Amino acid sequence: MSIANAQISKLKEQFIHPPNSAKPGVYWYFMDGNMSxxxxTxxxxxxxxxxxxxxxxLEVNVGIPRGPVDFLSEEWxxxxxxxxxxxxRLGIExxxxxxxxxxGSGGPWVPVKQSMQHLVSSSVNIxxxxxxxxxxxxxLPKKPYFGEGAFTPELKKQWNDFYEDVAVLAYPTPSATGQKIADVDEKALFYRAPYSSVRGVKQYLPTTAEYVEPPKNTVVDRSKIIDLTGKLQPDGTLNWVAPKGNWTIMRFGRRNNGAITRPAPVPGLGFEADKFDTGALNAHLDNYVGKLMRKAGIPDSKDEGGLKRLHIDSWEMGAQNWTPHFREEFKKRRGYDPLPYYPVYAGNIxxxxxxxxxxLWDLRQTAQELVLEYHAQQVKTYAHRYGLQLSIEPYDMNPTADLELGNIADMPMCEFWSKGWGFNSSFSCIESTSIGHINGKSLIPAEAFTAQDDVWKQYPGSMKNQGDWAFATGINRFVYHTFQNQFLADSLRPGATMGPYGVHWDRNQTWWPMVGSYHEYISRCQYILQQGRTxxxxxxxxxxxSPHVFRPPSSAMDGxxxxxxxxxxxFDGCAPSQLYKASVQNGMLVFPGGASYRLLVLPAIKTMTPALLRKITSLVYDGAVVVGEPPLKSPGLSGYPLCDEQVSTLAKTLWGTLQEPGQQTIHEYGKGKVIFWGDLDKKIDDLYPEYELTAQLLKSIGVEPDFTSNGTLRYTHRTTNDAxxxxxxxxxxxxxxxxxxFRSIKGNPQLWDxxxxxxxxxxxxxxxxxxxxxxLKLEAYESCFIVFTKDGVSNPSDHKNLAVSTIIKTLDGPWQVSFDPKWGGPKSIRFDQLVDWTLRAEDGIRHYSGTATYYKDFDMPVKPGKMNKSIYLHLGEVNQMARVKVNGKDMGVVWTAPWRVDISNAALKKHNKLEIEVVNLWANRLIGDANFPDDGVVNEHWPDWLIQGKPRTSHRYTFSTYNYYKKDSPLIKSGLVGPVTIQESNY
Incomplete structure (x- = not known):
């Protein structure tokens, strides 16, 4: 067997039986001391x-009374x-x-001096x-973004009391009142609101080459600013005699930014560690991660399971703009002293x-570099020291550019919410997959199907379409949010929840005994999508x-x-720091991780640093094709004004002109070229040309679309050496x-289901x-892999792509159905016809939640031995999953279209016994139980019967820590509706 065929054989083998590395994961949440x-186990x-x-x-505090095991205690x-x-032991990572x-990264062990800080100021006029x-x-301190309600009295006192002076500056008061800098609290990194959940948050803070300037008598004269820091007395008085005239004196100091751990267990409440300071971070990590590793033992890389990585989740602790060494770091990185510009923090021009x-651009750039180097990179260094990796979700309140933060990760992550149950963070999926593709990462996980008020309504079939969307986006590991630790007795179901949050992905789900078949589908997809490169x-x-949220032009997206x-x-998005690693091979932009691209599209920003422009110029010289306009200036003050002259000179060299010619222009430079102006300048989406314009450019150089169909199919494409x-x-x-x-002629097409x-x-x-x-023919929300490889048979004449199916028997008439009396259903009852359970008269069936088994005997119309075709049992409509057994043999679980199982190997005979276990959702039983007295959690206290171990008297079957349903809530369609048919099929 050739090496290529051996690799394809391995690919097929592990597609059928995926390895552990291909399996999905969960967010495993513990609730403030409720554990055992x-x-x-x-x-x-x-x-x-x-x-x-x-x-x-993770351990949090959301919607459940505190438990007996205090966070980080010896018992914990x-x-x-x-x-x-x-x-x-179980081989779980x-x-x-x-x-x-x-x-975040903080806790009660973080002293306020090592917490996230702001440079705040007061001023007097004399x-x-x-x-x-x-x-x-x-x-005064800035108000915490999430308010003061989360503070404990001790934390609030520390937040109020902590203050250290930084500087005192005086300057002649402008003779006329001037305007303040617009949105300075955002521009100076006092606040960064959640992009995914707060309307109006800017995707980025634009820079420009042209500014509207106020009159000179309204602005602060930099040359006349006096540093009076050494003249400030401990009691707040200033030992200074001001020269004649009106003077403004500003006192600058550092304060805590109000960010605390959230939503942390009560013993874990504390300040967030300084994100600009490696010492503060290391002290925090040693107090938490280090303490746990000393208790559990240093991880062994040879173990299949156990501790494998550290994780920075979505950035939700806001922004900071100060640390004690900020001035020195700023000087080192930007080349000038920021002291005279401190008044700008307060909005003064x-x-x-x-x-x-x-x-302000330089301030944000310095802050970004400190977060990347002294926080994210340092967490990565700490993790690597113990043989661990680092995963990062680089989005939401991130004060840096998302792609830059995610670029640090060994494993970039994203998050998507269940459609209809929460926020839209699909942009984070495009961000993290872009990072992973450029960096050649084989794993790009997602915090998957996050939800609010999902209340047990979702199940594998309902999630199929969105899950396939995520796969097509480039995600190749689902980490379901959330598997709530089920610390209550097994009889109390559905049990503990994370308040209203999360898709309920835990062992107390009604359909959990059948979910393995769905996970097998997910694992097969994830295994294949982890191979090769996109x-x-x-x-x-x-x-x-910074900050920056990458979004492609909306015209590049469908749906x-x-x-x-x-x-x-x-397409992918690329951070500037990533581009520095690119080279050009055969006219394509190539990265060390293996990713390659035919066109580099620049953002419609009129500024660029000389360093980045030099890199782009060298790429074009080596043969790259670049689409975009020339920059006119540098964005910051570093090297100003010489930096602007450098940008202008470089831009003229690369584009040939800085004057807009009015029509699309191509300028060749070295082996490559830049394409700009004309229709490419009309950017509905602010930053990038319309997708169709770049598509036309690709076609003009002989590059056909990678995939086309009639518009109803989504896709993604990965390539290996052999397929x-x-x-x-x-x-x-x-x-x-x-x-x-398909843009491939690598071999004969195969369908992998x-x-x-x-x-x-x-x-x-x-x-x-x-x-x-x-x-191709695909059923509702059906998916497959089309694999082009040399190991296939070329055009077998006696087969077709599309199956021809024929119904050979309909299983109508009565069914015997068995419910579980433990959940209120009848032990056995006759259904004269298949019907939705909620339409039955019996209350125990209408409000039943769980598994019921349908029984029927059937005869085959012909002898199976004479059949050359596959025999399928089609279930028709199923609500919501089913397991099929024929003649005592388990034929598998049905959870998605085409809602059938292959029964060709079921030892079929004239008389056959059919069992169909059908499971529905928790909602109907919870709704039924709402007719009985509520004996659950009240005012964050467990009920007495639970604490004292007494029997329940409410007559409720279910118990949950979160109540959503009422007795008049609409019931959810349940059971086997059919029609159930036996079909023969061939290709």
Whole structure:
């Protein structure tokens, strides 16, 4: 067997039986001291049995009364060590968040002096020329972004009391009142609101080459600013006699920014550690991560399970703009002293609007570099010291550019919310997949299906379409949010929740015993999508500076805003720091990780640093094709004004002109060229040209779309040395028959079905140049992999791509159905016809939640021995999952279209026994139980019967820590509706 065939054989083998590395994971949440070794082991064993291969360990405080095991106490640490030991035993990978709560890095061990800080100020105006008592008030802290309600009294006192002086500056008061700098609290990094959940948050802070300047008599004269820091007395008085005239005196000091761990267990509440200071971070890490590793033992890389990585979750602790060494770091990085520009923090214009805005750009750039180097990179260094990796979700309140922060990660992550149950963070998926693709990362996980008020309504079938969207985006590991630690007795179901948050992905779900089949589908998809590298043609460069959220032009996306699909030319976003690693090979932009692109598209920003412009110039000289306009200036004050002259000279060299010619222009430089102006200048989406314009450029150089169909299919494309792999999914709820075109001639097409593990040839196809056309038929939300490889059989004449199916028997008439009396259903009852349970008269069936088994005997119409075709049992409509057994043999679980199982190997005979276990959702039983007295959690206290171990008297069957349903809430369709048919099918 050739090496290529051996690799394809391995690919097929592990597609059918995926390795642990391909399995999905969960966010495993513990709730403020509610835990036990029993519940830890039970949860982990349930994960293992269901096909969960990894988890993120976090403890929070959301919606559940406090438990008996105080966070980070000796008992808590012992239970953490037990979780590590059990994860090792079961071969499950563990990731540890780097602090209490679901975000950030802090805790009660962080002294306020080592917390996140702001440079705040107060000012007084005096008339000079005489000796006088000058008292400078202590500057007030900025209000915490999330308010003061989360503070404990002790934390609030520390927040109020902490203050240290930084500087005192005086300057002649401008003779006329001037305008303040617009949005200075945002520009000076006092606040950064959550981009995903607060309307109006800026995607980026634009820079410009032209500024509207106020009159000179309204701005601060930089040359006349006096440093009076040494004249400030401890009591706040100033030992200074001001010269004649009106003077403004500003007192600057550092204060805590109000960020605390959230939503942390009560014993874990504390300040967030300084994100600009490695010493503060290391002290925090040693107090948390280090303490836990000393208890659980240093991880062994040879173990399949156990602690494998640290994790920085979505950035939700806001911004900071100061640290004690900020001035020195600023000087080192920007080349000038920021002291005279401190008044700009408060919105005052120093020298000019342009100079002040350029200083603010430098301030944010310095802050970004400190976060990247002294926080994220240092967490990575700390992790590597112990043989661990680092995963990062680089988005939301991130005061840096998202792509820059994510670029630090060993494993970039993102998050997507369940459509209809929360916020839209799909942009974060495009960001993290872009980072991963450029850096050649094989794993790009997502915090998957986060939800609010999902209340047990979702299940694998309902999540299929959005999950396939995520795969097409480039995500290749789902980490479901959330598996709530089920610390209550097993009889109390659905049990503990994380308040209203999360899709309920835990062992107390009604359908958990059947979820393994869905996880098998997910694992097969994830395994294949972790192979090779992604194929993309367009690379969108993001602007320099921060904060920045990368968003491609909306015209490059198809579908709705919640699940936007890429079009026929795939793309990625690129941070400036990543571009410095690029080179050019055969006219393509190539990165060390293996990613390559045909066009580099620049953002419509009129500023660029000389260093970045020099890099782009060298890429074009070596053969790159660049689309975009020339910059006119540098964005900051570093090297000003010489930096602007450098930019102008470089831009003239590369573009040939700085004058807008009015029509699309191509300027060749070295082996490459730049394409600019004309229609490319019309940017509806602010930063990038319309997608169709760049698509036309690609076609003009002979590059066809990577994938086309009739518009109902989504795709992604990965390539290896031996195969082209396309993931294709029907994004509609109806059957689709189409001819799809793939940009591959690497071999004969095969269809790999991740639901069943079946691999078959697609003998009907045509080749035209570099394109292969393939007829396809996909059922509602059905997906498959189309794999082009040399190991297939070429055009077998007796087979077709599309199956021909014939109904040979309909299983109508009565069914015997068995419910579980423990959940209120009848032990056995006759259904004269298949019907939705909620339409039955019996209350125990209408409000039933759980599994019911349908029984029926059936005769085969012909002898199976004479059949050459596959025999399928089609279930028709199922609400919501089903397991099929024929003649006592388990034929598998049905959870998605085409809602069938292959029963060809079921030892079929004349008389056959059929069992169909059907499971629905928790909602109907919870609604039914709302007719009985509420005996659950009240005012964050457990009920007496639970605490005292007494029997319940409410007559409720269910128990949950979160109540949502009422007795008149609408019931959810349940059970087997059919029709159930036996069909024969062949290709």
């Amino acid at each position: 070794e029993r519940s830890i 039970a949860d982990l064993e349930a994960m293992k049995k269901a096909g969960i291969g990894n988890f993120i360990f 640490q012992r239970m953490f060590a037990h979780a590590v030991k059990e994860a090792k 563990m990731t540890l968040g780097i602090g209490p709560g679901w975000t 008339m000079g020329g005489k000796k006088q008592l000058i008292i400078l008030p202590i500057p 120093v020298e000019s609007n342009e100079v002040s805005e350029r200083f 194929v993309a043609d367009l690379l969108y460069l993001t602007p320099e500076g 709705d805003v919640f699940m936007p699909d890429r079009k026929g030319y795939n 082209d792999i396309y993931f294709v999914a029907n994004r509609t709820g109806v059957s689709v028959e189409t001819t799809a075109t 991740a639901v069943t593990g079946e691999i078959r040839q697609l003998p009907e196809y045509g080749i035209n140049g570099q394109l292969t056309t393939v007829p």
